[in-house]
Amino acid sequence: MIFNEARFTDKGMEFQGVTRTVGTLKEESLLRARYLHEKNPNITLGFSSGLDSQITFLSFYEQNLPIKCIFMHYPGYNDEEHNNVQQFRERYPMDLRIVEIDPYSLKDHLISEGEKHKIHPNQILHQHMVKMIDPESLYVQGPDVPFFLPIDDECYYWESPQWHEWGKKRAFSMLNRPGKEIMWDKNSEMTLSFAKDPLYQAFMYARDYFRNNGILLHGKKPSLLDYWDIYVKPVLFHQHYQNQLIYFPKIQGPENIDFIMKVKTPDVLKKYIKVKVSDLIQNLETPGTHLFPFKESTE
DSSP states (O other): OOOOBOEEOSSEEEEEOOOSOOOOHHHHHHHHHHHHHHHOSOEEEEOOSSHHHHHHHHHHHTTTOOOEEEEEEOTTTSHHHHHHHHHHHHHSOOEEEEEEOOGGGGHHHHHHHHHHHTOOHHHHHHHHHHTTSOTTSEEEEOOOOOEEEEETTEEEEEEOTTSHHHHHHHHHHTTOOSSOEEETTOBHHHHHHHHHOHHHHHHHHTHHHHHTSOOOBTTBOOOHHHHIIIIIHHHHHHHHHGGGSOOOOOOOSOTTOHHHHTSOOOOTTSSBEEEEHHHHHHHHTSSSEEEEEOBOOOO
16 A cells, blocks of 8 residues: 655655555545554654544554554643543543643744744644654544635645644654654645545535525634534535534634634735645546645735
């Protein structure tokens, strides 16, 4: 089995065309777990109790592949998330380490390092957690899921090196750990699997329904990303995992940490890629190296 990792270069985002048949989300997730375990059986998953980390954990668990998990508990700030983790552990035996961190004791450091490296302080906080695991361990992040942006009558694959998960990866790489940091779905095979999933495609092209149905989230009109997280992702994941998952309400983690929530994500429009989904699929299904060049905007 082969997984071709996507990467950013100084010119844009680079993918390799797939060289095998690509399966469903669950099929690719099971293959991904085996692939990573063959590379390094010493694996640690940042576990949050969310659906993304649940399917990552189950990809190993179902195949009896050992995986360690770590969760950051901010007492008084993410107790609901902590309770969800404990509930999931009651269903599945986990090699789980819970670390307690007071984010306010790190406030000045998180803000200054974030400003220095143009990384959101929440990602610097995760860096602090990764320092606590075995430096030889491969650290896994759950799927971020490709962001497909509808504009007029087209849908585009959009990505930026400043986006949350890429910022987190950059923060981790600053630690110079022998163990690598792996993004679960930032590869050609899983990107193609999502792009061709019928339910995901239905969501992409039904955006006007979501945008104009009058639903409010915390008194505001949700973003398209919110609609995906809250209404579509649970359905798509249930399609593959049924009742293996626990469908907790959506939680980010740092909602109650005011200084983190006040900081805006570094300018994701400074450099980004935007490519038609149809062109993305065509390129990913064509052997060879494919570079999607950066665009810049001040919008």
